[in-house]
Amino acid sequence: MKPERDNITLIGSGLTGPLLAISLVQRGFGVQLHERRPDMRRVRISAGRSINLALSTRGIHALREAGVYDDIANILIPMRGRVMHSVSGQLTFMPYGKDETEFINSVSRAELNIALMNSAEKAGVIIHFNERCTGFDLRTGVVHLQNEETRTQSVANSNVVIGTDGASSAIRAEMLKLPRFNFSQQYLDYGYKELTIPSGPDGRHVFEMHALHIWPRGTFMLIALPNIDGTFGCILFLPFEGADISFEALDTEAKILSFFETQFPDALRLMPSLVENYFQNPTGAMVTIKCSPWHVNGKALLLGDAAHAIVPFFGQGMNCAFEDCTYFLELLDRQGSDWPLLFSAFEKSRKADTDAIADLAIENFIEMRDRVADPQFLFRKKVELELERKYPGRFVPKYAMVTFHRTPYAVAAQRGAVQDDMLGELCDSVERLEDIDWAKAEALVHQRLTSLPGV
Numbered sequence: 001m002k003p004e005r006d007n008i009t010l011i012g013s014g015l016t017g018p019l020l021a022i023s024l025v026q027r028g029f030g031v032q033l034h035e036r037r038p039d040m041r042r043v044r045i046s047a048g049r050s051i052n053l054a055l056s057t058r059g060i061h062a063l064r065e066a067g068v069y070d071d072i073a074n075i076l077i078p079m080r081g082r083v084m085h086s087v088s089g090q091l092t093f094m095p096y097g098k099d100e101t102e103f104i105n106s107v108s109r110a111e112l113n114i115a116l117m118n119s120a121e122k123a124g125v126i127i128h129f130n131e132r133c134t135g136f137d138l139r140t141g142v143v144h145l146q147n148e149e150t151r152t153q154s155v156a157n158s159n160v161v162i163g164t165d166g167a168s169s170a171i172r173a174e175m176l177k178l179p180r181f182n183f184s185q186q187y188l189d190y191g192y193k194e195l196t197i198p199s200g201p202d203g204r205h206v207f208e209m210h211a212l213h214i215w216p217r218g219t220f221m222l223i224a225l226p227n228i229d230g231t232f233g234c235i236l237f238l239p240f241e242g243a244d245i246s247f248e249a250l251d252t253e254a255k256i257l258s259f260f261e262t263q264f265p266d267a268l269r270l271m272p273s274l275v276e277n278y279f280q281n282p283t284g285a286m287v288t289i290k291c292s293p294w295h296v297n298g299k300a301l302l303l304g305d306a307a308h309a310i311v312p313f314f315g316q317g318m319n320c321a322f323e324d325c326t327y328f329l330e331l332l333d334r335q336g337s338d339w340p341l342l343f344s345a346f347e348k349s350r351k352a353d354t355d356a357i358a359d360l361a362i363e364n365f366i367e368m369r370d371r372v373a374d375p376q377f378l379f380r381k382k383v384e385l386e387l388e389r390k391y392p393g394r395f396v397p398k399y400a401m402v403t404f405h406r407t408p409y410a411v412a413a414q415r416g417a418v419q420d421d422m423l424g425e426l427c428d429s430v431e432r433l434e435d436i437d438w439a440k441a442e443a444l445v446h447q448r449l450t451s452l453p454g455v
């Protein structure tokens with residue numbers, strides 16, 4: 001007979017909660033999940049419904065480890081590169097990777113969440129919906145809950161609590177009351193709004209479906225990711241405030257239409273419900289959250305966005321949260337469920353990496369909205385791919401280390417910074433691949449990259 005294992009309460013059945021729950025149940029733990037929202041399989045929830053996320057190697061690895069990747073493979077659309085849309089409608093394709101094996105996947109947040117919850121319930125996880133965590137006793141580990149429909153209060157007792165309750169975590173809010181709890185949150189001055197491009201008359205995608213479309217305009221941008229129903233989920237990123245181009249300034253139908261006509265004319269023609277969507281959908285905020293410790297008294301742990309929310313511009317928030325599961329479960333399997341030791345080891349193994357991806361995500365915001373339209377930037381990308389072809393495993397572009405490899409994020413940031421300097425030196429005043437000083441490139445790769453931790 002299997003020995004009885006501890007009971008675990010998870011708060012938050014977003015993306016990470018169900019995935020972690022599945023793996024814990026597979027290891028013999030009893031798991032109960034409490035989610036403040038209603039069950040989205042039964043009740044239509046509009047917010048976040050049409051948002052698509054980019055799923056890549058780290059996330060896929062974690063899904064495979066839990067044995068659920070096959071359940072979601074059919075809701076993924078491979079995106080092989082970015083298609084840049086200029087104001088005049090000119091399209092430029094830039095591949096994400098070195099060849100066709102390297103691509104990212106568009107997936108609907110809602111569909112993915114549903115698939116994960118279905119798999120979790122199949123595995124034996126109990127999910128309680130409409131149950132908001134309102135408090136947590138840091139000493140006893142008792143969770144206080146309120147039912148969002150009936151307003152009744154209840155408590156959950158278990159051996160440990162894991163907060164997978166996202167960027168505005170209630171479990172973290174309790175930890176904030178502790179002495180010497182480190183916490184920082186940094187909002188961008190930019191907000192985002194979900195918009196939609198419907199499918200064409202034949203139900204097909206109106207743009208190339210195997211790409212992420214981007215309208216980079218210097219200080220703002222529009223992006224579009226394909227959905228399996230032929231639509232594109234779009235996100236408009238604008239400053240919150242400002243007299244000219246901002247969510248604050250674009251406050252009438254006429255201003256919105258004129259703005260789109262000037263900036264995104266090819267998209268405007270395909271967005272019949274633009275104005276309706278614009279006014280109906282909320283404007284979201286984007287925040288970077290860092291905190292420590294992620295755990296308290298061996299009773300509670302934060303994981304995913306609850307521990308480290310990041311801005312979305314590297315397409316890594318969910319991938320990083322899923323990778324948390326990989327690290328956590330590897331330690332659990334290796335050293336067992338001595339919770340205080342495990343929680344502490346988990347944070348130690350992960351904090352430098354989650355700090356690094358938070359910073360890389362901010363950097364990438366500038367790259368996406370501004371630099372992807374710059375010919376010199378596009379040339380540097382070509383040189384990067386050529387260097388990777390010449391020195392495989394030694395020169396790997398930063399984007400690839402983050403997206404297509406499981407190189408620890410902190411190592412990707414370190415190697416990436418060195419490589420950026422090298423590219424600066426090699427590409428300065430050069431416009432053609434054949435004019436690059438390849439002998440110097442070889443020397444730089446050897447001198448500067450061989451001593452760094454590997455990819």
Ligand SMILES: Cc1cc2nc3c(=O)[nH]c(=O)nc-3n(C[C@H](O)[C@H](O)[C@H](O)COP(=O)(O)OP(=O)(O)OC[C@H]3O[C@@H](n4cnc5c(N)ncnc54)[C@H](O)[C@@H]3O)c2cc1C
Pocket residue numbers: 011012013014015016017034035036037051052053054055131132133134164165166167168169170192235284303304305306310312314315316317318319320321
């Ligand atoms: C615009 C945008 C685009 C993004 N694009 C990408 C992308 O392309 N790729 C990528 O990898 N990541 C992306 N992300 C990031 C990604 O969405 C998050 O990193 C991911 O959702 C984190 O998962 P999580 O499970 O930690 O939190 P969430 O998915 O936010 O789940 C938290 C859950 O907890 C519940 N909850 C909250 N408070 C309570 C409470 N008090 N009691 C009970 N339940 C509670 C919430 O209702 C929710 O269901 C994007 C984010 C945004 C905003």
